[in-house]
Amino acid sequence: MARIVCKYSLFIIWLVLILQYSLSTCAHSKKLYENKPCKRFVLYYHDILFNGTNIANATSAATTNYTSLGNFKHGMLVVFDDPMTKDNHLLSTPVARAQGFYFYDMKTTYNAWFSYTLIFNSTEHKGTLNIMGADMMSEETRDLSVVGGTGDFFMARGIATFRTDVAQDDYYFRLEMDIKLLNENKPCKRFTLYYHDILFNGTNVANATSATAVNRTKLGDFKLGMLVVFDDPMTIDNHLLSPPVARAQGFYFYDMKTTYNAWFSYTLIFNSTEHKGTINIMGADMMDEETRDLSVVGGTGDFFMTRGIATFRTDTFQGADYFRVQMDIKLYECY
Numbered sequence: 060m061a062r063i064v065c066k067y068s069l070f071i072i073w074l075v076l077i078l079q080y081s082l083s084t085c086a087h088s089k090k091l092y093e094n095k096p097c098k099r100f101v102l103y104y105h106d107i108l109f110n111g112t113n114i115a116n117a118t119s120a121a122t123t124n125y126t127s128l129g130n131f132k133h134g135m136l137v138v139f140d141d142p143m144t145k146d147n148h149l150l151s152t153p154v155a156r157a158q159g160f161y162f163y164d165m166k167t168t169y170n171a172w173f174s175y176t177l178i179f180n181s182t183e184h185k186g187t188l189n190i191m192g193a194d195m196m197s198e199e200t201r202d203l204s205v206v207g208g209t210g211d212f213f214m215a216r217g218i219a220t221f222r223t224d225v226a227q228d229d230y231y232f233r234l235e236m237d238i239k240l241l242n243e244n245k246p247c248k249r250f251t252l253y254y255h256d257i258l259f260n261g262t263n264v265a266n267a268t269s270a271t272a273v274n275r276t277k278l279g280d281f282k283l284g285m286l287v288v289f290d291d292p293m294t295i296d297n298h299l300l301s302p303p304v305a306r307a308q309g310f311y312f313y314d315m316k317t318t319y320n321a322w323f324s325y326t327l328i329f330n331s332t333e334h335k336g337t338i339n340i341m342g343a344d345m346m347d348e349e350t351r352d353l354s355v356v357g358g359t360g361d362f363f364m365t366r367g368i369a370t371f372r373t374d375t376f377q378g379a380d381y382f383r384v385q386m387d388i389k390l391y392e393c394y
């Protein structure tokens with residue numbers, strides 16, 4: 060008897076373990092998105108000012124002398140082509156160049172204003188980052204704006220935090236630049252959801268999730284002018300009956316006389332323990348194309364101020380009453 064009970068309880072433990080395992084893998088596969096950190100790296104900027112004798116080493120030169128306003132070089136403009144290194148050694152191999160200018164702009168203390176480009180031209184990175192802003196040198200750290208980029212840093216935006224690493228006499232200073240890109244060319248959040256639209260046809264009241272609010276016009280044979288208002292379920296997989304993780308509320312209308320083309324404007328509404336907030340999406344759905352990109356123009360709550368792209372792909376089309384669209388949502392700005 061004891062043996063049987065023992066066998067039985069072993070079976071229960073095994074069952075519990077299996078159940079736990081399948082629950083955890085299930086929870087994992089149901090994860091809505093991966094929150095990837097945006098790009099961050101530290102580089103050192105070395106500025107050797109030309110003083111009339113250091114031609115071999117100088118990397119920058121004053122193009123205007125300072126004015127006599129105050130004692131802090133007010134008005135002095137320096138043009139530079141400086142090496143950027145990964146550590147704080149001047150003679151380390153540069154990983155980029157910094158080209159641009161700064162000038163001193165305060166009469167009561169040292170303060171500079173920078174505008175420059177980091178130029179990457181290695182096997183690791185090709186492209187540029189454009190940075191501008193005030194360098195309030197008396198602060199321990201100062202934040203400047205990364206306002207744009209090209210190549211590997213296409214359309215980058217972010218912050219470059221300056222910290223003075225060393226200031227040797229008048230001719231050499233070194234800045235640590237901690238560069239944080241908030242929108243790399245990879246999305247900071249990405250997830251795929253399925254949109255299910257069941258059009259009301261007069262009899263399917265129980266199941267319909269959308270209805271024609273304005274009938275088509277007679278211009279062409281592709282429903283031009285037909286306006287549909289929807290409150291559709293969004294699911295993680297392509298099963299209509301899976302529990303929705305969000306609702307899509309908004310409208311589309313057909314707008315082309317020679318083929319099916321629609322124009323969407325809608326909100327994804329998240330109201331679960333996992334996510335609260337909204338994502339607003341708008342754009343043209345050129346239904347003949349395999350995939351179509353619409354714009355994510357804003358968000359609230361967990362998706363505060365987001366922007367990005369929603370890529371549509373028609374997953375299925377069943378007569379006039381049901382269609383399903385895969386929406387691959389890539390957010391490039393996350394806060």
Ligand SMILES: *[C@@H]1O[C@H](CO)[C@@H](O)[C@H](O)[C@H]1NC(C)=O
Nearest residue numbers: 107110111112113116117230
């Ligand atoms: C110019 O700077 C170099 C270091 O870059 C220094 O060795 C030299 O003494 C400086 N010359 C003058 C005239 O200040």
Ligand SMILES: *[C@@H]1O[C@H](CO)[C@@H](O)[C@H](O)[C@H]1NC(C)=O
Nearest residue numbers: 107113114115116117149231
């Ligand atoms: C200046 O350059 C020369 C050779 O180009 C080098 O020997 C010297 O160490 C450099 N000085 C500084 C301060 O970097």
Ligand SMILES: *[C@@H]1O[C@H](CO)[C@@H](O)[C@H](O)[C@H]1NC(C)=O
Nearest residue numbers: 111121123124125126127128
């Ligand atoms: C720059 O200006 C200062 C004072 O206004 C003067 O002493 C110095 O000689 C000037 N330097 C040059 C290179 O013109």
Ligand SMILES: *[C@@H]1O[C@H](CO)[C@@H](O)[C@H](O)[C@H]1NC(C)=O
Nearest residue numbers: 156178179180181182185186
């Ligand atoms: C980048 O590097 C390549 C190979 O070293 C060189 O041919 C090219 O001129 C460089 N481009 C720039 C913009 O520095």
Ligand SMILES: *[C@@H]1O[C@H](CO)[C@@H](O)[C@H](O)[C@H]1NC(C)=O
Nearest residue numbers: 257260261262263266267380
């Ligand atoms: C309405 O749509 C439902 C499916 O949602 C379908 O079963 C039914 O036949 C349709 N009725 C008409 C009149 O088209």
Ligand SMILES: *[C@@H]1O[C@H](CO)[C@@H](O)[C@H](O)[C@H]1NC(C)=O
Nearest residue numbers: 257263264265266267299381
């Ligand atoms: C419509 O809803 C009923 C019950 O609400 C369900 O049994 C049926 O499968 C649904 N039809 C479709 C096409 O989803």
Ligand SMILES: *[C@@H]1O[C@H](CO)[C@@H](O)[C@H](O)[C@H]1NC(C)=O
Nearest residue numbers: 271273274275276277278285
């Ligand atoms: C919508 O318009 C079409 C063509 O103009 C017409 O055949 C149809 O009956 C209209 N439907 C409704 C519900 O008014």
Ligand SMILES: *[C@@H]1O[C@H](CO)[C@@H](O)[C@H](O)[C@H]1NC(C)=O
Nearest residue numbers: 306328329330331332335336
């Ligand atoms: C969100 O869910 C909560 C709890 O289920 C509910 O009380 C609330 O009304 C919902 N809000 C919206 C906007 O759907």
